[in-house]
Amino acid sequence: MITDMMTPFELYQPSRVDDALALLNRYDKDAWKLAGGNDSFDWFKDRIKRPRAVIDLNGIAELKGVRETADGIEIGALTTLAEIARNPLVRQKYGLLADAARKVGSPQIRNSGTLGGNVAQDTRCWYYRDGLPCHRAGGNTCYASRPTSMNREHAIFGANRCMAVNASDTAPALVALEAKMVIRNPQGERVVEAKDFFIGPSVDITRMTILTPKDLLSAIRIPSKFANAQFYFEKVSDREAFDFALVNVASATIVKGGVIEQSSIACGGVESVPRHLKVVEDVARGERQNDATAKLVGQAAVRGAAPLNYNQFKIVLMQNLVARAIRGA
Amino acid sequence: MSKNKINGGCKSGGGKNRERPGEEDLSLFSSARNKFISRRDFIKGVISSGATIAALGYMPGSPGLSRARAASPGAVERLISLKVNGRTRRVDVLPQETLAMTLRYKLGLTGTKLSCDRGECGACTVLIDDVAHYSCTTLTHSVRNRSITTIEGLEGPSGELHPVQKAFVEELGPQCGYCTPGQIMSAVALLKENPHPTREEILLSMSGNLCRCGSYDHYFRAITRAAQGG
Secondary structure, eight states: OOOOOOOOOEEEOOSSHHHHHHHHHHHGGGEEEESSOTTHHHHHHTTSOOOSEEEEGGGOGGGOSEEEETTEEEEETTOBHHHHHHOHHHHHHOHHHHHHHHTSSOHHHHHHOBHHHHHHOOOOOHHHHTTOOOTTTTSSOOTTSSTTOOOTTSOSSOOBSBOOOOOOSHHHHHHHTTOEEEEEETTEEEEEEHHHHBOOTTTOTTOSBSOOTTOEEEEEEEOGGGTTOEEEEEEEOSSSSSOOOSEEEEEEEEEETTEEEEEEEEEESSSSSOEEOHHHHHHHTTSBSSHHHHHHHHHHHHTTOOOOTTOTHHHHHHHHHHHHHHHTO | OOHHHHHHHHHHHHHHHHHSTTSOOOOTTGGGGOTTOOHHHHHHHHHHHHHHHHHHTTSTTOTTTTHHHHHSTTBOOSEEEEEETTEEEEEEOOTTOBHHHIIIIISOOTTSOOSSSSSSSOTTEEEETTEEEEGGGSBGGGGTTSEEEOGGGGSOTTSOOOHHHHHHHHTTOOSSOSSHHHHHHHHHHHHHHOSSOOHHHHHHHTTTOOOTTOTHHHHHHHHHHHHTTO
16 A cells, blocks of 8 residues: 655645636746646656646636537536536537547546646656656657567657657547637737647657646637537547557548538547548548448558557557548447 | 643633733733843743744744745645535645545545555545545545545444445445445445436446456446345
């Protein structure tokens, strides 16, 4: 039994966004933004991350809840995954996100875990999480890309010194729905596309998202473009509960008379960002929704994959998941 | 600390106030205005004010160490009230303390188990406002105004077992029993929200609790029994 505790930090529980931003401004790199805590406390208990100040955002009411807007819906970043999974508005029109939220972790994790925390979470590469001085941690090597490395869960695309993948289930769903992320900082507010929110090692190897220490993800806006479209979400992992995806796929397809008019599709677990499959959308547009099209887009989706020693299986897995998503089952 | 001891401490501090009604409490330095200060009073004053200064660092919201923090919106006090099992408990909580730690080591509620301490097993499951949460992954400070229920809080007014607990006994639910409190709390949360769950709903709701003995079938039968009213 573990009887030790996290190392001390100063705890702040502001009730207004402005107070949280003032604290972020004051502590900058020494501050840690706490949402559900499911990931944060692992870092603290393992002594890998030791922030001076922890800013618990759970008391900020304006960061919670699902609201209908003129064009779609807006979800507060601190809304729990359980609430998103059962919210009638989300389920009815944007079921893709509800399906993705329902696949995260376990019931207890979804009860405390938030949408903002899920998309902003750090990578699961265990070499990195064990505190090894890899590229991502500021060192000059990658422990996952050596011949004997255990890299079954690592990237098959876009590796640049770092082989880690984005582990979020909701991130591919947000990319597929063309969501917009609302970011606030002491200077003001900005809105970025979900696909630009996530960044790879070639942009900044130490971060998974464009959020800087002073930035606060306040809300996620989902436009009505794909409301009530044909949705498909599937996650393949070693265990049903608790586990992160080996590969997951999220797609929104608009079909008219058996012909794919428009599709939007993203895969998680294959790259350091949710992989937005533009090529699939181009290949599928105007094609009949059938097995032949599915096979074609599956092949197109994995073109250019560069697997490591133990993750070749992800190529076939991704190919099949994309094919299923476009076929609709 | 006994009640007598607390009263005794107050009495010695209040002695001077009785002599000078209406005057502010005397510190060491203001008492120097008194021309007739005795050697004994002076030494007593030095000792008590020294103790006060030394103790300041440990006092919540005290000046000195935490002055900067107290001025910030959202800074937390260490001495808080928790609503646990229908009772309000005063407890001194560190900023980085998890609810599992507070329940087990500050409030003596050791029915809540710690196993992985990483939100990966479910042994520490408790109800927060009737919803199942991992108490190892919850900061105590974040549940200040919420209602917490642990396995100890399930018993009836005359100490009888909760229907879910009875069903777990009837179906020989536990084997080693370590994960059982967490399993029961998850089951209670499920039945509160959904008194007549389907097979799939039970399996989904219990998927956040691991059992290394593999008594999943026993637990499943127990929950089915509890849902049918024992």
